[in-house]
Amino acid sequence: MNLRAILTTIVVLIAALAGTIWLGRGNSTLETGNSGNPQKSVEDDRPQVSETGPYPKAVVDEELYKFGEMAVGQSLSHKFVLKNEGEAPLEVKKGNTTCKCTLSEMKDNAVAPGESIEIELIWTPKTPQETFGQTATIWTNDPKNQEMKLQIEGTVNNLISFTGDSLGSPNWSLPVMSTEEPVSFTGKIHTKYLDDFKILEMISSNPGLTSSSKPLTPEELKEVDAKSGYGIKITGDPNKFPLGGFMERLTVKTDIPNNLKSEKPDKAHKHADHDGHDHKHDEQAEYKEFVIQVSGNHTGPIRIVPTFGVHWNPKTMVLNLGEFDSKEGKEVTLSMFVEGTEQPLKILSQEIVPDFLKFELKKDDKFQSKTKQRYELKFGVPAGKPSMSFGRGNLANVKLQTNHPNAKEINFRVRFISL
Incomplete structure (x- = not known):
């Protein structure tokens, strides 16, 4: 073996020995640190x-x-x-x-x-x-x-089941309001776990939405496999709803305790306060209440027909402009047919959110009909506006006050994403 090979072998052996000593010192330090306060095992x-x-x-x-x-x-x-x-x-x-x-x-x-x-x-x-x-x-x-x-x-x-229940949130839909006649829908609220419960109060978010309830019959309870329950009838008055889609809430207050082991109240109780006077205390806050989402569409005397490629939902009266380049903007046209008046439809006032949203209503004088009038509706977002989104929960809105006796208020809602 030559001198260079011998020297190389000696260097490798020295490096390996040094590394072994260093690792041994490191392990010794870890073991010493862990042996100070050994944790008590759950098994002990x-x-x-x-x-x-x-x-x-x-x-x-x-x-x-x-x-x-x-x-x-x-x-x-x-x-x-x-x-x-x-x-x-x-x-x-x-x-x-x-x-x-x-x-x-x-x-x-x-x-x-x-x-x-x-x-x-x-x-x-x-x-x-x-x-x-x-x-x-x-x-x-x-x-x-x-x-x-x-x-x-x-x-x-769920303790309580509803007609139209979706993940614990009931959604009921009224028939389309197309005339001045009220429209109604009857749903059920019931339970298979309680022998009895009472509906104490029903509160609507809109005065045009009224409700009533009655206990389910034995046959109706059998159909839904329940011990107790009620049929709830909701009625919408077209004269108290603007034209367009709507979503209201019906809050149903019951005597079911939030803690199922607590007792049900007969009435709000009284007690004498320090001043000697009687004070009533509302105990309903301690008891369960449920919210029913009520949706509908008031078309009244108008009917809207979109042109080809325009996404219009007649049930909710929502126009979807989709996604578009904010530098180019977007504009669409729809046809609106109006009945119930011989006078031309006039806009008395309007509220547009956001204010840059373009809206135009123009009568089609060439359209010939004894019972209808045709109008051209234009909606648009001008070119050059910043990127933004109007979707579920924050839809753009065009609210009109008109001279039509049965369409005094019309709401159009618009959704879009400009990129």
Whole structure:
């Protein structure tokens, strides 16, 4: 071997030795740091098994209980019975649990041979679930059964069901308002978990929307697999709604307690305050109320026909301009046919949001009809405006006040995205 090869081998060996020493120092430091305050393991809390015997024997009547169906917010419980069939006291301790778990009292913290205790699992679901499962772990000093898994299973539904229920939010639609005659829709509110409940009050967000209720008949309850419920009739008065699509709210207040274990009130109670006067207290805030979304469309004496390629929704009276280049802008044209008046339609006032939205109404004098008039509607976003979006929740709006006796107010809503 030549001198260069020998020198190279010596350098490699020295580098390897230095690295080994450095790594050894690093590991020594880590071990010293960890050995100072060792963390207590969860396993240390388990009951200790005797090395010589005699031994206890833990026997549970069942390890899985199926609740079946239950309602959101409803607290249900089940008691498992744990018996000691062995020859020594059975030590029992609660381990990890995904629900509330309680153990009945034990003398000297142990179950004597031949005796038993109850282990109660309590579950209060917060949301609907097709299948739910909860588990409680029980530790014992039975050498053959040191860890026991107690389980509960079931299905969670909404406490109250509605016609048109969608993910817990009922949506009802009124028939189209095309004349001055009121229109109505009847839906149902019902439950399979309560023998009885009362509707205390129904409040509408629009004075033109009224409501009434009556208990469901036994036949109607059977159809929806319910114990109790009501039919709710909602009526819309076209004279109190502007033309266009609308979305209103009907708040239904009930006597169902927010805590299902609390009692229902008969009336708002009175008590004497420090000044000696009686004061009423509204307890309805402690009880469940539900909101029904009510949608509809008031077309009245007008009918709108879009030109080719224009996206118009006649049910909601929403014009969708789609996406377009903000540098170029966009403009569309629709035809509007008006009945019920011989006088030309005039705009008395208008509100346009955003204010740069272009709107134009022009009568078609060439259109010949004894019962109708035709108008040309133009909507547009001017070129050169900044990029913006008007969509669900913040639609652009054109509100008109007119001279038509049956179309005094007309609302057009517009959605678009300019890029």
